[in-house]
Amino acid sequence: MRKEETICCIVGGGPAGLVAGLLLARQGADVLVLEKHGDFLRDFRGDTIHPSTLELLHELGWIDEFLQLPHTKMTHVTVEMAGAPVTFADFRRLRVRCPYVAFMPQWDFLDFLTNKARAYRGFRLMMNAEVTELMEDADHVVGVRARIPEGQLEVRARLVLGADGRHSIVRRSANMEVVKNSPPMDVLWFRLSRRPGEEFTFFRPGRGRVLICINRGEYWQMAYVIPSGQFDAVKAAGLDTLRSNIVELFPQLADRVEELGEWDDVRFLRVSVDRLRRWFRPGLLCIGDAAHAMSPAGGVGINLAVQDAVATANILGPSLRRGDSPPVQELRRVQRRREFPTRVTQAVQVRAFRGLYPKDLRDDPSLHMPFGFRLFRRLPPLRHLTGRFIGIGIRPEHKRR
């Protein structure tokens, strides 16, 4: 049994865990991040770096270096509805250094954060360390136990930060009460090759489905969004039906849809939307998807996770720098600060996508425009409001120290 001690043990090296680790170490706190995978090379975790996250990198003085990494820019979101283009989010009027969403593979973003964080003496990251349970003393969380390649690891800490995503082991072992929301969709995730210079509409709705295309240079990362609980029916209908549905939405893909040769080429992701009633216990705080699993709608989950991390570092930084266990009032302050933006964002995520599906799945929304989209055509300034909501969010956080 290997034993370690730290002031703040962060479970999960995703956007929430790494940003929190970086900002706390930057303030002089001792942090140990435990990540269960051996690298960050995982797909399907979203590729969007929003204006508010880019603004944080600007505040930290790293934006020019960050933008050297390969990325594409999206200044507004336009979809095709009933044969007409509708712009429903525009980021160009945001008063920030980068008024656009940068699309970048998440592993590049996480590698960048890790490299920056390693410059701080207090920062340690342990890969291949899978947390299995919390260590408790009476009602107080005092550390975690983890599996590592050499065997077992025990980490004692003044604070455990649960940032281990939507299937969080931390929140399960802490018996935290989860309030579930019913997301209207699930996602099939796959790749198709991209021809040089090819450009597609980002998003296309069809009968009971939506296809989203993310330009990854040599290939298209495709998200095929279906109503929640329909995956068995999609699978039973067969791969040929899936391929022809894709071509119906994007006829340009007819020449390569055969690249989906078997179901193993398609990844199914059950979308969950939920939140903890209480994000903390003495010695423990959950943030990011561990505190509130986000749907991919609007691509705002990474953003929210990063904002939680900034608020955590702002509020808990001084206690952790002193080596103290943050009092419960401080943990509650983090929840108070972040819960409102989370609840509003989740409510919008769930309602917006529900409105996109026709009640009868045989109806084709590409033939008639849903009410919400007609509104964007009639009131163009609305697109700047949604641009702000998606790009910056509610109650934006700025690093204080």
Ligand SMILES: Cc1cc2nc3c(=O)[nH]c(=O)nc-3n(C[C@H](O)[C@H](O)[C@H](O)COP(=O)(O)OP(=O)(O)OC[C@H]3O[C@@H](n4cnc5c(N)ncnc54)[C@H](O)[C@@H]3O)c2cc1C
């Ligand atoms: C299909 C899909 C697409 C999405 N697309 C987007 C998008 O385009 N843009 C966007 O902003 N959001 C998107 N989201 C939401 C987004 O992925 C999350 O909201 C965001 O990643 C949350 O960040 P996080 O750091 O809280 O958690 P995560 O990103 O889930 O990170 C958690 C980390 O903890 C690690 N971990 C888990 N368990 C353990 C353990 N026991 N021990 C140690 N480590 C552990 C994981 O390996 C992972 O690295 C999408 C979600 C889905 C389901």
